Every structure is written in structure tokens, then in C-alpha cells.
Amino acid sequence: xxxxxxxxxxxxxxxxxxxxxxxxxxxxxxxxxxxxxxxxxxxxxxxxxxxxxxxxxxxxxxxxxxxxxxxxxxxxxxxxxxxxxxxxxxxxxxxxxxxxxxxxxxxxxxxxxxxxxxxxxxxxxxxxxxxxxxxxxxxxxxxxxxxxxxxxxxxxxxxxxxxxxxxxxxxxxxxxxxxxxxxxxxxxxxxxxxxxxxxxxxxxxxxxxxxxxxxxxxxxxxxxxxxxxxxxxxxxxxxxxxxxxxxxxxxxxxxxxxxxxxxxxxxxxxxxxxxxxxxxxxxxxxxxxxxxxxxxxxxxxxxxxxx
Amino acid sequence: xxxxxxxxxxxxxxxxxxxxxxxxxxxxxxxxxxxxxxxxxxxxxxxxxxxxxxxxxxxxxxxxxxxxxxxxxxxxxxxxxxxxxxxxxxxxxxxxxxxxxxxxxxxxxxxxxxxxxxxxxxxxxxxxxxxxxxxxxxxxxxxxxxxxxxxxxxxxxxxxxxxxxxxxxxxxxxxxxxxxxxxxxxxxxxxxxxxxxxxxxxxxxxxxxxxxxxxxxxxxxxxxxxxxxxxxxxxxxxxxxxxxxxxxxxxxxxxxxxxxxxxxxxxxxxxxxxxxxxxxxxxxxxxxxxxxxxxxxxxxxxxxxxxxxxxxxxxxxxxxxxxxxxxxxxxxxxxxxxxxxxxxxxxxxxxxxxxxxxxxxxxxxxxxxxxxxxxxxxxxxxxxxxxxxxxxxxxxxxxxxxxxxxxxxxxxxxxxxxxxxxxxxxxxxxxxxxxxxxx
Numbered sequence: 001x002x003x004x005x006x007x008x009x010x011x012x013x014x015x016x017x018x019x020x021x022x023x024x025x026x027x028x029x030x031x032x033x034x035x036x037x038x039x040x041x042x043x044x045x046x047x048x049x050x051x052x053x054x055x056x057x058x059x060x061x062x063x064x065x066x067x068x069x070x071x072x073x074x075x076x077x078x079x080x081x082x083x084x085x086x087x088x089x090x091x092x093x094x095x096x097x098x099x100x101x102x103x104x105x106x107x108x109x110x111x112x113x114x115x116x117x118x119x120x121x122x123x124x125x126x127x128x129x130x131x132x133x134x135x136x137x138x139x140x141x142x143x144x145x146x147x148x149x150x151x152x153x154x155x156x157x158x159x160x161x162x163x164x165x166x167x168x169x170x171x172x173x174x175x176x177x178x179x180x181x182x183x184x185x186x187x188x189x190x191x192x193x194x195x196x197x198x199x200x201x202x203x204x205x206x207x208x209x210x211x212x213x214x215x216x217x218x219x220x221x222x223x224x225x226x227x228x229x230x231x232x233x234x235x236x237x238x239x240x241x242x243x244x245x246x247x248x249x250x251x252x253x254x255x256x257x258x259x260x261x262x263x264x265x266x267x268x269x270x271x272x273x274x275x276x277x278x279x280x281x282x283x284x285x286x287x288x289x290x291x292x293x294x295x296x297x298x299x300x301x302x303x304x305x306x307x
Numbered sequence: 308x309x310x311x312x313x314x315x316x317x318x319x320x321x322x323x324x325x326x327x328x329x330x331x332x333x334x335x336x337x338x339x340x341x342x343x344x345x346x347x348x349x350x351x352x353x354x355x356x357x358x359x360x361x362x363x364x365x366x367x368x369x370x371x372x373x374x375x376x377x378x379x380x381x382x383x384x385x386x387x388x389x390x391x392x393x394x395x396x397x398x399x400x401x402x403x404x405x406x407x408x409x410x411x412x413x414x415x416x417x418x419x420x421x422x423x424x425x426x427x428x429x430x431x432x433x434x435x436x437x438x439x440x441x442x443x444x445x446x447x448x449x450x451x452x453x454x455x456x457x458x459x460x461x462x463x464x465x466x467x468x469x470x471x472x473x474x475x476x477x478x479x480x481x482x483x484x485x486x487x488x489x490x491x492x493x494x495x496x497x498x499x500x501x502x503x504x505x506x507x508x509x510x511x512x513x514x515x516x517x518x519x520x521x522x523x524x525x526x527x528x529x530x531x532x533x534x535x536x537x538x539x540x541x542x543x544x545x546x547x548x549x550x551x552x553x554x555x556x557x558x559x560x561x562x563x564x565x566x567x568x569x570x571x572x573x574x575x576x577x578x579x580x581x582x583x584x585x586x587x588x589x590x591x592x593x594x595x596x597x598x599x600x601x602x603x604x605x606x607x608x609x610x611x612x613x614x615x616x617x618x619x620x621x622x623x624x625x626x627x628x629x630x631x632x633x634x635x636x637x638x639x640x641x642x643x644x645x646x647x648x649x650x651x652x653x654x655x656x657x658x659x660x661x662x663x664x665x666x667x668x669x670x671x672x673x674x675x676x677x678x679x680x681x682x683x684x685x686x687x688x689x690x691x692x693x694x695x696x697x698x699x700x701x702x703x704x705x706x707x708x709x710x711x712x713x714x715x716x717x718x719x720x721x722x723x724x725x726x727x728x729x730x731x732x733x734x735x736x737x738x739x740x741x742x743x744x745x746x
Contacts, residue, residue: 053729073527076527083523086521088325098528
């Protein structure tokens with residue numbers, strides 16, 4: 001699988017402030033790429049550089065193997081975090097205008113807009129003004145406008161903010177469908193559960209530097225600590241003490257039906273899960289045995305803290 | 308990808324369809340013409356009112372000189388009535404006023420012996436005309452007393468109206484100068500008003516894009532420079548549309564109002580009119596006056612004037628509007644614009660002052676000439692100077708300076724615009740603006 005977007009050693013300074021310091025990322029074709037980082041880390045600057053809104057001081061960006069040029073504007077759909085629409089303009093007119101700015105023919109844009117409006121069940125909004133719509137409704141229009149010209153690369157900055165759970169789901173499904181149809185998605189958010197749900201790849205930017213990137217599963221594998229969460233009904237009351245002496249143990253929190261002993265057990269590299277399971281099964285009734293996989297949120301917090 | 312026409316079109320339609328714009332465009336000529344009509348109507352009413360004036364002449368010298376006119380009727384009271392009685396009579400009759408001439412010993416002291424009594428303070432025109440009448444009569448009497456024949460004095464008077472001619476042989480008169488001043492002032496003020504009204508409109512439309520947060524969406528599709536130019540051109544077209552509608556509507560309304568109410572709007576609001584007409588009495592026919600006016604009009608360097616007007620108007624307007632756009636980009640809301648408005652408003656007002664006073668006084672003096680080259684003041688000042696005849700090389704040089712400054716400001720504004728439109732929340736200082744240019 002080749003890369004749709006490659007960012008090579010990009011740096012950007014605003015006066016004395018360094019917004020990006022030698023950041024490189026590669027976004028594989030057809031992936032959903034999570035661009036993560038605390039507030040003010042430099043994500044938006046990077047996204048703006050990809051959109052040719054700001055020019056990098058150093059480094060370069062390749063889209064589909066070509067250095068960024070003016071005409072690439074129509075290959076990118078960008079939903080900024082700070083977004084809005086002309087309040088006193090009618091929905092249809094406005095969407096047509098924005099589509100034409102992306103280089104679409106008016107008739108083609110109209111046809112596709114009608115289709116999208118039907119799909120999202122907002123067909124009767126065409127002649128309404130934006131100021132008559134609720135925030136969530138305006139967000140839907142904004143989403144349609146972003147994807148209308150069928151760009152190769154979609155960049156969403158906090159796409160779900162302002163949506164109720166039903167509409168958030170609707171948009172999530174649309175994003176997945178667009179990916180399946182061949183689009184590549186860069187996805188910037190602070191909501192880790194949607195990262196977990198959607199992203200194949202992530203990059204973490206912290207204080208202008210990229211501190212982590214790669215396939216999400218690989219990263220999780222890298223961050224797993226060989227820890228297992230267990231629940232057991234002990235045969236004798238000394239079991240907790242015995243396990244504590246044998247392994248490194250922390251208390252665990254999860255829901256069970258019975259009054260079981262709940263523990264997190266961290267294994268050393270020599271010990272295997274099978275050994276642990278065999279030992280535990282000789283000591284009582286096992287009700288729960290799961291390998292602890294670090295969540296995106298855990299990885300985020302841990303990486304940011306360590307840097 | 309050139310989106311300029313698209314942006315101009317949107318900008319234009321968005322403004323023209325705006326309700327406030329439609330109301331402003333169609334209502335303001337109605338209001339202005341309406342107000343003028345009311346004033347004109349009232350003035351006419353005032354003029355057609357007949358004033359009764361009683362004269363109590365105890366000197367017996369001037370009672371025969373008061374001839375009734377259309378608006379003023381005189382009645383001479385018997386000179387045996389005392390002043391107090393005369394006042395009561397006049398008040399009872401409801402006359403406009405009482406002119407009292409006391410008996411005086413010497414004509415030299417006459418001035419202190421003449422008094423006008425009235426309910427309210429009397430009209431200035433009336434008092435002036437009474438002054439004139441009495442003065443003339445008393446002067447004549449005085450001359451006779453001194454043994455001078457007034458006819459000889461009259462016939463020996465000489466009237467001078469210096470003719471003017473430039474070294475190149477172009478003749479002109481005082482009327483010419485008046486017309487030049489009118490032309491220059493109209494051109495200068497028109498530009499001034501246009502800049503203030505539509506420059507502000509551009510600024511507001513930039514701020515609107517920032518506050519509605521659409522700017523980043525737009526800017527990911529078009530270059531900031533294109534967006535800015537589109538806004539400036541679109542808004543200018545709106546301005547031109549509005550002015551054309553005003554002119555058509557205004558002149559239509561004036562014709563309509565004059566036809567319906569029979570008010571001559573051209574003849575209003577001139578308190579000295581009566582006097583002027585008296586002064587010009589019989590000297591020349593109105594046909595002759597119109598002829599002189601037309602001559603003066605065609606004496607103007609018309610071709611030069613029109614070309615220069617178009618060029619200076621456009622470049623001056625673009626220069627200022629790019630600054631307005633930059634200010635709009637630098638701030639978040641209109642209240643924050645104040646600190647940046649100063650450098651725009653000050654040269655504009657300065658230009659109008661220089662144009663209004665210095666140019667009229669001395670169109671080719673040092674101050675006028677210098678200010679007609681400084682780019683921020685040159686459009687207004689030069690437009691005011693040109694009717695008086697400015698050498699072509701000066702006009703070209705000034706235009707060249709203006710256009711290069713305009714290019715520089717557009718570059719500068721675009722820099723500020725590019726950075727500013729994505730900056731939210733903080734009120735930038737001048738220092739920061741300078742920093743933005745380096746980004």
C-alpha cells in the first residue's frame with residue numbers, strides 16, 4: 001500500500017514561537033489517520049500547511065508523490081475546527097458557491113448536492129438561510145460541503161463536535177463509507193473513543209514535535225505491559241497473599257456477578273499467560289481472564305507525561 | 308484556478324440582496340428629497356407672506372421713498388403720533404414692525420435716530436434693504452446740502468471687472484474660478500464619501516467572515532489575496548450600483564416633486580437671493596447668464612478632468628480599501644477597529660481640509676502641490692487641483708506615486724490579511740502587525 005500523503009521534516013516558526021519542529025508523517029492510502037496531541041501542540045498548523053494555508057519554513061509535503069501545488073486544493077476536503085458558514089446566505093446557494101471554489105462545475109455540484117441532501121434527509125433545507133438552522137444542522141451542511149467534490153484526502157478537525165449521538169453516528173458511518181470508497185482520512189480529535197473506533201494509524205504531536213506514530217495496533221502491542229486482569233473465587237483464603245508474593249500485583253476494578261478476588265497481574269518476560277492460567281486454575285474458580293490492552297487514551301496520557 | 312469572478316459575484320449579490328442595503332438605497336433619496344422639499348416649501352411660504360410695515364417719520368425726510376413691493380407693504384403714519392401710540396397701533400393692526408425715524412439735527416447723526424420695532428427679531432434681508440433705502444436717500448440729501456450734484460457723481464463712477472488670461476492665452480473670469488472650485492470640491496468630497504462608506508463596508512465584510520468562522524473553509528480553497536481583491540472589487544461595484552440608483556432616483560424625484568408641488572428646488576435656501584437679484588437687476592438677461600456659465604464650463608480642461616477623475620478615483624479608492632480590508636483582518640470585532648482607524652481617517656480629513664482651504668486659496672502653492680503628491684492625500688487634493696490646470700507631468704508623477712503605493716499597500720494588506728484572518732481572540736498591537744509581515 002502506497003502513501004497518499006508524506007510530510008517530510010516540516011518546521012514552522014511564528015516569530016520566536018516554534019509551532020512545528022521537524023515533523024514528518026506518512027499517511028497510507030485508504031487509511032484513517034488520527035492526528036493527536038494536546039491543545040496547542042501544533043496540529044492545526046500542520047493541517048494548515050497541508051492545506052497550503054500557511055507555508056512551512058522548512059521541509060516539504062508530497063501529495064500522491066507530487067510536491068504540493070495550487071491545483072491540489074481540489075484534491076483535499078478540509079473541515080476546520082473553527083468552522084462556520086455565511087449566516088445570511090441560503091443553504092443551497094452557499095453550498096454551490098463553496099463547491100465552485102473547489103473547482104466543481106455548477107451543474108455537477110448541484111446534482112451531487114441534491115444526492116447528499118437526500119441521503120442525509122435535509123433536502124427541504126435548500127432555500128433556508130443558515131441563521132434559521134440549529135448548530136447541528138449547520139454542521140451537517142458543513143460536512144456535505146467538505147466531502148462534496150470527492151477529494152482524495154479528507155481532513156476532519158473535531159468533526160463530531162456539535163452533533164448529538166445519533167447524528168455523530170450518522171457522520172461516523174459516512175466517514176467510514178467514504179474511506180471504503182477510496183478516500184484517505186486525516187482525523188484530528190481529542191475524543192479518544194472515536195480514535196479507538198476509527199483510526200488505523202495515529203501520530204502524536206506534543207510541544208511542536210512528533211513523539212509517536214505508526215499503526216495503532218502496532219503501537220498498542222508496543223505499549224502493552226504483559227498485564228492480565230483476572231477474577232477468581234479462591235479455594236483458600238490465603239490466595240491473595242500468595243499471589244502477591246509470587247507476582248507483581250495491583251488491584252483491579254471491573255464488574256463481576258460474584259464476590260470474586262479481582263487483580264491485575266503483571267508478568268515478567270519469562271512468564272507466559274499459559275503458566276499463569278495453569279497456576280490460577282489450580283487455586284480456584286476462574287471467572288475472568290483478560291489481557292490488558294492499553295487504550296489510545298492511556299497511550300496518549302502516558303506519552304505526553306513522559307515527554 | 309481563478310476564482311475572482313466567483314468571489315466578486317457572491318460579494319456583490321450578498322450585499323445587494325441585504326435588506327438593510329435595499330432599504331438604505333431606496334429610502335435615503337426619498338428622505339433627503341422629502342426633507343429638501345419641505346424646506347423649500349416652507350421657504351416659499353415664508354417668501355409669499357406679505358409683510359406690513361408701518362413707518363413713523365418724524366424727520367420728514369424719507370417718508371416718500373418706501374415703495375410697496377410684492378412681499379412688503381408700507382403704510383406711513385401721521386408724524387404727529389407719538390412713538391408709544393404708534394407702537395400700540397402697529398401691535399393692534401398686527402403689522403410686522405414699525406420703522407421709527409426720529410427728528411435729527413444733523414444727517415451725520417441720523418443712524419442713531421432710526422430704529423425698527425417688532426415682535427420678534429426681524430429678518431436680516433428686510434433690515435438690510437431698509438438700511439440701503441434710507442442710506443441712499445440721506446446720502447443724496449446730504450450731497451445736495453453740500454452743493455454737490457448727485458447726477459455728476461453717478462455718471463462719473465467707473466466699474467471694473469478684471470479680465471484674466473493665462474500666458475498660454477486661455478481667458479477666464481471669476482465665474483470660471485467658481486466653477487473650478489465647485490468641480491474640484493465635488494470630485495474631492497465624492498471620493499472622500501465613497502472611501503468612508505464603502506471602505507467601512509469592506510472592513511465589515513472581512514470581520515463578518517472572521518466572526519462567522521467561515522474564513523478557514525474559504526481560505527483552504529482560495530488564496531487570501533484573491534479573496535481580498537474579490538471583496539474590494541465586489542464592494543466597489545455595490546457602491547457604484549448604489550450611487551447610480553441614487554442619481555437616477557434622486558433626479559426622478561426632484562422632477563416629480565417640482566411638477567407636483569410647483570416648487571423650484573433650484574431656487575431655495577438662499578437668504579441673499581433677493582439681494583443678489585437686486586444687485587444684478589436688469590444688468591443682464593438670464594439667457595446671457597446661462598451662456599456665460601456654459602462658456603465657463605467648457606473652459607475647464609474637460610477631457611483631462613474626466614480621465615484624471617477616473618484614474619485618481621479608482622487608485623485612491625483601492626489604496627484606502629485595501630487598508631480597510633487589512634484592518635478588518637487584524638481585529639475580531641468592529642469595536643476593536645478604532646485604534647487602527649486613526650491612520651486612515653487622519654490623512655483623509657487632512658486631504659479634505661487642504662483641498663477645501665489651501666487649494667481654493669492658492670491651487671498651485673507649495674502646500675497644495677506637496678499634498679497632491681503624498682499618496683494618502685493625493686487623490687483628493689489632486690482632484691481638487693486639476694480643474695485649475697495642473698501640468699500633465701505632475702499629474703502623471705502623482706498617479707505613479709499613488710499606484711506604486713497602492714501596490715505596496717495591497718501587498719502589505721495581503722500579508723496582514725493572510726495572518727490576521729486566522730487569528731482569533733486577541734487584539735493585536737501595531738508591533739504585532741509588523742511581526743505578521745515577516746511570517
